[in-house]
Amino acid sequence: MIKQAIIPLAGLGTRLLPLTSVFAKELLPINGKPGIEYILDECIDAGIKEVVFIISQKKLMIKKYFYNDKFYKDIIKKKRDPRIINEYKKILKYKKMIKFVFQEKPLGTGDAVLKTKKLIKGKYFLMLLPDDLIIKKNCSKSMIDIHKRFNASVMASMKVNKKNVSRWGVYDVKKKIDNNNFIIKSVVEKPSIKTAPSNNVVIGRYILSKKIFNKLLKLKPGKGREIHITDAIQSLINDNEKFIGHNFSGKYLDCGTMKGYIKSNIEVSKI
Numbered sequence: 549m550i551k552q553a554i555i556p557l558a559g560l561g562t563r564l565l566p567l568t569s570v571f572a573k574e575l576l577p578i579n580g581k582p583g584i585e586y587i588l589d590e591c592i593d594a595g596i597k598e599v600v601f602i603i604s605q606k607k608l609m610i611k612k613y614f615y616n617d618k619f620y621k622d623i624i625k626k627k628r629d630p631r632i633i634n635e636y637k638k639i640l641k642y643k644k645m646i647k648f649v650f651q652e653k654p655l656g657t658g659d660a661v662l663k664t665k666k667l668i669k670g671k672y673f674l675m676l677l678p679d680d681l682i683i684k685k686n687c688s689k690s691m692i693d694i695h696k697r698f699n700a701s702v703m704a705s706m707k708v709n710k711k712n713v714s715r716w717g718v719y720d721v722k723k724k725i726d727n728n729n730f731i732i733k734s735v736v737e738k739p740s741i742k743t744a745p746s747n748n749v750v751i752g753r754y755i756l757s758k759k760i761f762n763k764l765l766k767l768k769p770g771k772g773r774e775i776h777i778t779d780a781i782q783s784l785i786n787d788n789e790k791f792i793g794h795n796f797s798g799k800y801l802d803c804g805t806m807k808g809y810i811k812s813n814i815e816v817s818k819i
């Protein structure tokens with residue numbers, strides 16, 4: 549059973565500058581609710597009991613958002629506003645399930661994941677990248693079902709127009725399982741249109757085996773001198789670890805750029 553999730557939040561958010569020079573993008577509201585709460589709700593609905601946030605000193609604002617008890621208690625004492633009481637209750641519910649670890653330098657997603665090594669108890673855990681919002685159908689829940697069926701690692705996949713593949717990590721498909729699932733042969737980071745092995749691209753939901761930590765410990769920095777989670781995944785695939793690509797049926801929204809963020813607000817407001 550997968551009961552733990554991790555969420556890397558210690559990146560620089562350069563695509564949303566200047567906002568991210570002082571603000572944590574994950575707290576930006578999407579149709580009135582902080583983006584990170586959608587991600588937490590997805591976890592809760594998928595049966596996750598504990599979520600590990602990987603943050604940095606620059607992202608302390610995120611921890612404060614969940615730990616502002618005195619502020620709420622004082623306000624509620626003065627003003628018995630049912631809306632505020634409800635919001636505080638919701639924050640308390642989230643707070644109970646979140647643990648924080650720190651990545652002081654943004655050395656890459658792989659390095660961020662490694663910070664959670666001591667906290668992961670089960671054989672497998674879920675990882676969600678908060679810029680990738682998936683609405684209408686719970687992608688994590690579907691992936692957990694696939695994991696149970698095949699006892700394998702699972703990664704979210706989406707079909708894109710071939711002319712856009714170079715923006716993403718792209719899967720090389722080993723074997724189709726059914727219309728929505730396939731066995732992954734390899735993952736290629738941002739290939740050219742000509743060399744792209746398919747139009748199935750990597751989206752930020754992963755079910756990973758604990759074995760990934762030993763791979764990460766040995767990993768040397770890759771592209772851009774960062775430690776990439778995809779390099780550790782490839783190393784596991786090379787060791788014959790089974791990885792399944794899952795073409796999810798929800799709607800994908802990219803909250804990591806201003807254009808995508810604005811579109812996400814519009815799309816979520818339509819639900």
Ligand code: UTP
Pocket residue numbers: 556557558559560561562563564602651653654655656657659660677678679804
């Ligand atoms: P990205 O590199 O795609 O996004 O990291 P970013 O750093 O947030 O933003 P840009 O690209 O500079 O605009 C993917 C996820 O991994 C986290 C990020 O916070 C993001 O959620 N991350 C990335 C870390 O936690 N640590 C890192 O060293 C790098």
